[in-house]
Amino acid sequence: MPVDPTSDRRPPVTPQMALRVAGVGVVAFILFGIVFFRLWYLQVLDGDKYLAQARENRVRTERIQAPRGQIVDRNNLKLVDNRRATVVSIDPRSIPVALRTQIAVYGQAFTARDKRPKGRKGPRPAMPQATGATQTLFRRLGTVLQMSPATINQRVVSSILQVPYADVRIKTDVDRSQRDYLEQYKERFPGVSVDQVYLRSYPIGDVAAQIIGSVGEISETQLKNKAYKGITSGTFIGQGGLESEYDKYLRGHDGTYQIEVNAAGERRQAVAARDPEPGRQLKLTLDLGLQQNAEQDFVQAGGGHPGAFVAMNPDTGAIYAMGSYPTFDPREYSKPFASQAAYDKKFGKAAGDPLFNRAIGGFYPTGSVFKPITSLAALQSGVTSPDKVIDDTGCISVGRTQADRRCNAGSKPNGPVNLVKALQVSSDVYFYKMGQALNPQPGHPLQKWARHLGLGHRTGIDLPGEGSGLVPDPAWRDAQNRKEARCRKQLGHPCGYADGTNRAWLPGDEINLAIGQGDLQASPLQMAVAYSTIVAGGKVPRPHLGQEVTDARGVVQKLDQPASKHVKIDPAWRSAIMEGLRRAASDPGGTSADVFKDWPKQQFPIYGKTGTAQRTGRPNDQSWYVAYSYDASAPDRNPIVIACTVEDGGFGAVAAAPAVRLMLSKWFQIKPKLVRGSSATR
Template sequence: MPQRVEERLRPITPQLAWRVAVLGGIAFVLFGIVFFRLWYLQVLTGDTARVAASQNGRRTERIEAPRGDIVDRNAQALVRTKKAAVVQLVPSSLPASVLKQASDYQKALSAAETERLANERRYDAFVRSLKDDGRKTTKEEDEERKTLKKAASTARKVALPTIPPNEKDLAELYRRVGEAIGMTPKTIHERVIRSVADTPYSNVTIKSDVELAKFNYMRERPEYFKGVEVAYVYQREYPEGKLAAQLFGSVSEISAEQLKEKKYKDVAQGTRVGKTGLEYQYDKYLRGTDGATRLVVDAFGSRDDERKVSVTNPKQGQRLRLTIDSDLQKTGEQALAEAIQSSKYQTRAGAFLAMDPRNGEILAMGSAPSFDANWFAKPFTQKRYDYLTSDSTDAPLLNRATESAYPSASTFKVVTALAALEEGLITPTRKVDDDGGTWKYGGREWKNAQDAVFGPVDIVKGLAVSSDIFFYKLGAQANNGSVIQRWADKLGFGNKTGIDLPNERPGLVPNRKWRNTEYEKYVKCVKKAGLSAGTTEALFECGGIERGWSGGDNVNLSVGQGDLQVTPLQVAVAYSALENNGTIVKPHLGKAIEDGNGIPLQEFRPKAKRKIKLNPRDRAAVLEGLRGAAQEEGGTSAQVWKGWPMSEFPIYGKTGTAERPPNADQSWYACFVRDKGRPIVVVVTVEKGGFGAETAAPAARKILSEWFDVSSPAPKADTPPDTAVETTVTR
């Protein structure tokens, strides 16, 4: 009898049922994923996808916006923007071996600069130690100083790598580019290495201002110049060349580090931003708004220039009007150059500035040596960079008015005078004996410059004839407290002035706490290093503060010597406070932001930093001393101002001759004119310039002659005794 069908079917085992369930579950999940993905694409992102699809044949290219111009207070152009044809190489097209060369080159440069900075610290420590030692240096010490100075002045040379021998395609590209624009492959490779080492993600500018014929030749043959961009870009142009060159700064593509900064959060990669100087300080105004071109491209990504989709035009940056007066700036730079040339010592460095004491507007500011600012618009060679930054060439890139600090010698005596008067250490009529021209203190003899003898001296005469003995005694009297230091701080020394330029130096007003703290660090360092204090090894390892504070340090400070470090701008701020009766102004170069037609959009009127209360009697005494120094017979700069119309434009000025061994003396002059309509403060300093009245003061007269339209020439100055003789101090 045949079996039933049901009986012929094998029963489903539990294992089989489990497998079927798992497979069914997987199939269901997969189906669900596909379903929900289709739903996401069709419903949620359908519109976005359709727009994206429509863009498949299009590309957006950024159109760089030209930066705003920079003009002087009278709207004379100082910095403009021009369109230039450039040849650039895209870094992403470079082989890995070249990128590694650039990276290694950057590391080598950093190591060389680290060595130079270490040698600079050793040199500074060595010079400070010799100064504190108070004895004549030996021949071996002089040789050591020269060796350290040479090592500190310039970093060791780092050789640029050659074209990798295995990169035949790159060498061929260099050859083609070189033949087209008239450059050797070696020069092209060096520029590539330097540029990539500095800004790895920015296009490398091989040459700018390319001739039109060469530009068109390369642009029409892109297949021969793969990885090379030939385009028009905006470049800065400086119609006045060297004029105020240190103020403007440079512009280049934003770096990867800058892109992370908050101030650049809305800036796209590839945007050119201000890197230094006024370009950096006012970048958000000068930088315009980029435009864009939306292009049609074919299947190979090549652009179709005949089918533009749309263009958004760029918007030029706003115009920056400065407080600078170009005519006064030119006169100041010429006067400084003549002062440097007239120095009896070989020198080429100095600075000057002119400022409105009412509001801190910088009317002129210059530094020497200088350079043609148009260099910034072209690719830098290593030789040019070394020239601009090396101490061996006196670093033309350095703005000595704000970035260099020196002892200001007798120009600082106004601080000591005010401090002593305001704190009751002396009265305007009290006389101090200066009979023998020497004074013993701390086991040493302190002298007037050129062994001058002035007899009984009060504060007015002390300033007029620049009696060192008078101020030495005030310095010793003030050593029990911090009288001079406190008033120096009130007048702005030891702190940044707040000028609208980066890299300003704060300077240093030495006091007991500072020197004792540094000495304690030296002692701990010597002990930790297992060295003997006072040795050269300990000096190089631990610095140059080999003793604590003593009364002699305050004596040196009283005449602007010793460890005092001030900038010419700080001197101008302090003298402005004397002219304006106690207002500490905030110096500034920016006057207004304007549109392209010169219509003001925003004016800059920085508030004064503070107002210090000056006793009218004390201020009058100091002013009378400065007046006597410039106008009375025997005044340290009276010879310079002979023939000047004092009744119209009375001069209040102070010379200074700072000792900076092993260098020749530094020449200083600070003065102001109390004119109701056009008051002005002028400060001039010349490194290795000698006496203040010989070099710096005549330059100040030329600057004021331009400002007040006075044509009388300055007579040749005598050499008055204005040198503060620094004497090494002991405990």
């Protein structure tokens, strides 16, 4: 089809339209030229200037440490507080990669050496040493801080091995002149920071050290723990004792602030900040006055021997005082040590394991303080009654050989004794016969009652590190035999499980248990709970130190602990046992009567039992005493049970009972008097 030229004709562009299009093009060209010229100016002419400024100014986020909450006693007296201090640290990222690699290899070699058996460990690996600029830094820093470069090197190596990403704390409590010098000449100390931090202060020194515990920087392993979810590296947390148990309340929440810094790390101006939230205050059931005096009383009466004590309310389980000796000064523990040898000298076995809390983790045979438990088992099983009389001739035979003969201390006869008299004079023969009669009873009533009253398992106290102890029975003996058999098969010689004899449970084992000997292992806290249960008529208290958590607005949370359980104790059984304990401390012939001969018993009645336990390989017997008392004018106001044991202290009346008397004197505001008893019973 032919195209009609007239139908495809377009209107011509007018001069006005052409002028407009040209104007728009010129404007666009001018704008593009301005943008191009500005970019060229910034990048070419002033590029170096702005690059330097960009490199010079950076925003850094830093943590503002939150002060931990105070710890106070039941009367709001401070046990632990905070103080400000200057700390000098080194950023591990400023340590050359080569040196950090050497440190990692050193740590692996050291770990491998520790895993080798004794006698085949080989030489200790050589500690990596800083060289070049890092060595110069350590030397300069040591001159300012009055430390040897070798000490600084050791601290850097130890810290990077333990927490590779955390700042290495070189020195704490730096004085003002040292701080000012380091800040003035910062360019000479790359990677070194000077910060103000909160440190724990201890107004009472080493009092209650094992209870309070310590704080320290969170470790890499702890960061992976769900309990510390959301906590960042570098945060200080509780690392032992109450500091650890109640860390979530005491820790608080760190704040942050952002600052501009230049390439040298110098601060220019603050950008933004979030205030820290202080930790909350922890109020304890502890009585500071009793705690301080009890620790002194223990050392005085115990002659400086190791041991522990627990004082608690038998109704509520509130701990009034708890101590373990030897102890330590937490201010020294928080400081860095020049070497592992220096640490071991202060806190290791050579120093008596002062970090170890014997009150909750020290387990010993108890001797005769176990006899009230045997009494309950014998009464419940029907093998005795409160009035049943047994003739104590001083010794009995429990087998066919002379080795099977069991006697009172010194083979002293006590004549006809019932349960009350047996507790008063601590007749071993009476309780040997109870053990002899209980052994064939079904259900092992002696072991059952020991566990009912708190032995053989954790009491549930709000402290880390509590052990379970041991209440031996035939099943335990069989398990030990199996371990012994497996071990002998592997090694070809006796391994020492139990006594290493690989024998069955014998009647003699039950007889020994009946007087708190043999394989029995109990702590002072467990014995305090056992006696409290008898005092309370079957209510097993849950021992606790925490009372309440408070902040600026008031009480946040009460920490009352309900009784863990109840056991049925016939009132007649309890009455007989309590009367035996009263006579033991008050009547002529009682094993601790001479310790309390001038005690005001009408106002403050005493119920107490001595214990003298034999320990294999020890130079002397273990001294025990457990007592209960109250104010007769107000029986429900702060009654108290105290359990005390002294390693190598001898007879119970010689060391432990005098210590308890001194502690009770403080509690009831009686003039203290150290009185040692003469009873030589076990």
